Amino acid sequence: MSRVLIAGESWVTQSTHIKGVDHFTTSSYVVGVEPLRKALESRGHEVVHLPAHLVPAEFPADLSGYDVVVLSDIGANSLQLAPEVFERARAGADRLAALRAWVSAGGGLLMIGGYLSFTGFEGKAAFRNTVLHEVLPVELLAEDDRVELPAGAAAAVTDPSHPALGGVSGAWPDLLGYNRVRPRAATKVLATLNEDPLVAVAEYGRGRSAVFTSDCSPHWAPTEFCEDWDGYARVFGGLVEWLAA
Template sequence: MSEPIKLLFAGESWMTHSIHVKGFDSFEMSSYHEGGTEMIAALCDAGVDVTYQPSHIAADSFPTSKEELDKFDVVVLSDIGANTLLLPDRTIIRSERSGNRLQLLADFVRGGGGLLMVGGYLTFQGIQAKGNYKDSPVEGILPVSLQASDDRSEQPQGIRPEIVDTAHPTVAGLTEWPHFLGFNKSTLHPDAHLVARFGDQPFIAVRQPGAGRSAIFSSDCGPHWGPPEFVAWEGYPILWLNIVSWLAKR
């Protein structure tokens, strides 16, 4: 029996601080949210060994050495900006040098590892370009080239993907796709393979840089671009296991 795929999932968490005004009086309220719960649960149910680091944990706990990163077969970045990985507390607060974890990720993939970037407001370039992966070492191993500006394509009316390569392992067994409410725009890399698209924009694309593999899924793994119909779709767990298995060369 083969060892389970070991996967590091970073991102998909946020905190909200709101002010409620009720006439003369007001009060503040704070809440914490995680958006990758369904995807992580689907992978765990399929036997994938998932280590989850919410964004505020990944800031200081994401691997800083080849030895740490090589414990994993696949890394998933979902709605986590480049600055979170580039600026741990020891650098941004204490002005100490730290390893470039984006370069570490690029080296990890070229050395045989797998990387999946999932879309959102803080991956690709994201809202107001704050994802900040353009011209980074990570962009250098992705299947797409990123825009320099805000790359969101909001589709509130709902949009369905077109599967270009129905025979590719990442979409095996998947039919009648649900709608999505948006995605990150990008340009297919010359060395990449397009699996699915929204119009002329990549939706699922894969690439094999060096000895490793990379993939993008340009919409959300859950709300808000991935609506309840997507999360409840019978193909949802199959999709993520397909992509992760391809990245891990299983």
């Protein structure tokens, strides 16, 4: 069993309702981590979820209590700009440097795609400009890296025997988008989408890193992928288990 920290996969939505000359706003809080949490817990892993709005204040600089860290749909700013730095202009911990050092010393890092992953929507995820970029098994684009696939597209598995895929077999359900990245020289690309890396893994120092460049929940991962397909738990379980090995 591994202890897994998942940071991100939640958001707040605010809507403006206009009715004639009057208007009002409503807000909702959404958590998208449940398919991933359930998949990992079904394989015996302990999962700690740190919602996106708590990441700036609570993402730990000391990761010694975890085997694998998952960053999913959470941008670099949320990890770099703790309240004491952004609001009070005081020097604080460099948590991305601490995460890089933790992986190099033997930890496992998984980045999952989304609008605030990799380079992201309008470049706002911004991991290309950080020290964590070198830890990832892929090179990030300088521009908005999202590829929308509204008609859906299925993954092509290139290395079905690799343990990081968890022994999944058969066709994968369609996905509706992903972040485009480029593999590094030492990277193993295990699955592709539109001939771009979907699942890729690499060693980093004494640790390991991996990416899944589509999403683990809607909208890029429709219910047929993240709820109805028994391969979902195998893929993400396999990634976590390979990272923790």
